[in-house]
Amino acid sequence: xxxxxxxxxxxxxxxxxxxxxxxxxxxxxxxxxxxxxxxxxxxxxxxxxxxxxxxxxxxxxxxxxxxxxxxxxxxxxxxxxxxxxxxxxxxxxxxxxxxxxxxxxxxxxxxxxxxxxxxxxxxxxxxxxxxxxxxxxxxxxxxxxxxxxxxxxxxxxxxxxxxxxxxxxxxxxxxxxxxxxxxxxxxxxxxxxxxxxxxxxxxxxxxxxxxxxxxxxxxxxxxxxxxxxxxxxxxxxxxxxxxxxxxxxxxxxxxxxxxxxxxxxxxxxxxxxxxxxxxxxxxxxxxxxxxxxxxxxxxxxxxxxxxxxxxxxxxxxxxxxxxxxxxxxxxxxxxxxxxxxxxxxxxxxxxxxxxxxxxxxxxxxxxxxxxxxxxxxxxxxxxxxxxxxxxxxxxxxxxxxxxxxxxxxxxxxxxxxxxxxxxxxxxxxxxxxxxxxxxxxxxxxxxxxxxxxxxxxxxxxxxxxxxxxxxxxxxxxxxxxxxxxxxxxxxxx
Numbered sequence: 199x200x201x202x203x204x205x206x207x208x209x210x211x212x213x214x215x216x217x218x219x220x221x222x223x224x225x226x227x228x229x230x231x232x233x234x235x236x237x238x239x240x241x242x243x244x245x246x247x248x249x250x251x252x253x254x255x256x257x258x259x260x261x262x263x264x265x266x267x268x269x270x271x272x273x274x275x276x277x278x279x280x281x282x283x284x285x286x287x288x289x290x291x292x293x294x295x296x297x298x299x300x301x302x303x304x305x306x307x308x309x310x311x312x313x314x315x316x317x318x319x320x321x322x323x324x325x326x327x328x329x330x331x332x333x334x335x336x337x338x339x340x341x342x343x344x345x346x347x348x349x350x351x352x353x354x355x356x357x358x359x360x361x362x363x364x365x366x367x368x369x370x371x372x373x374x375x376x377x378x379x380x381x382x383x384x385x386x387x388x389x390x391x392x393x394x395x396x397x398x399x400x401x402x403x404x405x406x407x408x409x410x411x412x413x414x415x416x417x418x419x420x421x422x423x424x425x426x427x428x429x430x431x432x433x434x435x436x437x438x439x440x441x442x443x444x445x446x447x448x449x450x451x452x453x454x455x456x457x458x459x460x461x462x463x464x465x466x467x468x469x470x471x472x473x474x475x476x477x478x479x480x481x482x483x484x485x486x487x488x489x490x491x492x493x494x495x496x497x498x499x500x501x502x503x504x505x506x507x508x509x510x511x512x513x514x515x516x517x518x519x520x521x522x523x524x525x526x527x528x529x530x531x532x533x534x535x536x537x538x539x540x541x542x543x544x545x546x547x548x549x550x551x552x553x554x555x556x557x558x559x560x561x562x563x564x565x566x567x568x569x570x571x572x573x574x575x576x577x578x579x580x581x582x583x584x585x586x587x588x589x590x591x592x593x594x595x596x597x598x599x600x601x602x603x604x605x606x607x608x609x610x611x612x613x614x615x616x617x618x619x620x621x622x623x624x625x626x627x628x629x630x631x632x633x634x635x636x637x638x639x640x641x642x643x644x645x646x647x648x649x650x651x652x653x654x655x656x657x658x659x660x661x662x663x664x665x666x667x668x669x670x671x672x673x674x675x676x677x678x679x680x681x682x683x684x685x686x687x688x689x690x691x
Contacts, residue, residue, distance in 0.1 A: 251279060255577030258560065258577075322353055365510045369507075370479065416453050437682055447659060454655055494599050514615065526540070561578045633670045637669050640669055
């Protein structure tokens, strides 16, 4: 089905963008400035929270880091690792209770960067960009920091990594080679169906030929992200309820059809082990967000061969600047010193690799100048979390990765299409909070079961749309349209 060039309205993204009730502001109004060329006499401990699995030998890294930083900026660093399952709740509890910490991972999808920034949870960094963070700021591609701003102000530094978003097929290469399947020729789930039918018939040891979750189902190729279809098309600037579009209906019908034909697992609504099953060779293909080296990251220790190919065009969307960030807490007692540490983290290869790989000879073996081999059961390895911590272009690669991965990432960013809506945010409005909560509840009730194919769209979509109308979706669309029109005018200036 040809994509209609509409400007769509994804209510779930809108809910994330609107401000929750809150007040506050930067509690460090009297910031003590420091000489960038001097090492301060007084030591300061940085209390840093990472979204990563706890490491048994983290104290060794802290000791090495503290020794290295003592004569540079005179800080000690306390590394607190929280699993992704714990991170959001723990950090939001600390923020809401106004508890002290210095530095943390934040994102639009985790720790609610936009709303917490508006509520005063993080230090504004604009005044630091020409001083304490000057070297870091110089390393970003043009426009990325603007994508990170909230109402014109920068409250966190984006991790310098792949900035584009692209979706593609990740698939078992051995199976594709066996049947001479060129996966690059398939640009939709509908196109892929004959392949799935053939594999289901000829590869009985596979539980199912395809798998997906709510974020990687057929709807993913249609759905909007901050009012834009993922293929990057721009329509007539009309905000719409995407759940009422023909594209949404077709995506749900495709998912339901595949579900009923047994191409996808029957417990898809509740399953959480999609990647593990893929790793075990029990699935042929999945749609995933991809980048250079993604297959090696996901399946480096699998016994099967996997490959990837793009379906959508790489695009610099709203997640470019807010998908992974480091933010200084408004409760920090010395935000300037923390900013100086953040600058070192993003510009000093020794510090970045110490934090992600650990200590040479203890946690990894260095193969050559740019390549390392992790030591099993060493007690420390945060390399899988590097994308949440700091400039990935400083990273030592592992032997499981392609040697030119970092060059590929740079090219990936350079060739990506720039979305004109990647700086758009809805303004806070207390009057819409109740309506937003009610809309969110309706979406949570219906969306997942529809997009994964667990229910009949013919009967469920009309019910879904009716319930959205009851809770005020049309009023919300009008509100969003006014906000978007105002944003478009700023682009003309």
